Amino acid sequence: MKTCISCGMPMTKPSDFPLEDESKDYCVYCARPDGSMQSYSEKLAGMTGFLIRTQGLDEEAARQLAARNMAKLPAWKTTAAD
Ligand SMILES: [Zn+2]
Incomplete structure (x- = not known):
């Protein structure tokens, strides 16, 4: 799989x-x-919106959480945005 x-x-x-x-x-x-x-910034924006909708986070908190989650994934390990 x-x-x-x-x-x-x-x-x-x-x-x-x-x-x-x-x-x-x-x-x-x-x-x-x-x-x-999708590019890193497209995916980050999408995940941020998802977290705001589903977790009720404010935009900055959601963006930081999305970036942390993405940093663990193979496609973005070398992107290392902060
Ligand atoms: Zn996917």
Whole structure:
């Protein structure tokens, strides 16, 4: 089973992959509509919004938590934004 390199989500079925392309290493939620992988800043903005909506965090706290979570993932280990 593959795990998304960008968000860590397990990818278990074709619909978890961008354009159902199972050769990809990232999931449908980390892809742009054309199937390419979102950039660090795009993903950070998306995760920040998700945390604000689901955890009720303010924007700065959500952004810091998102950056910490992303730093653990293979796609972003070398990006090391702070
Ligand atoms: Zn993903």
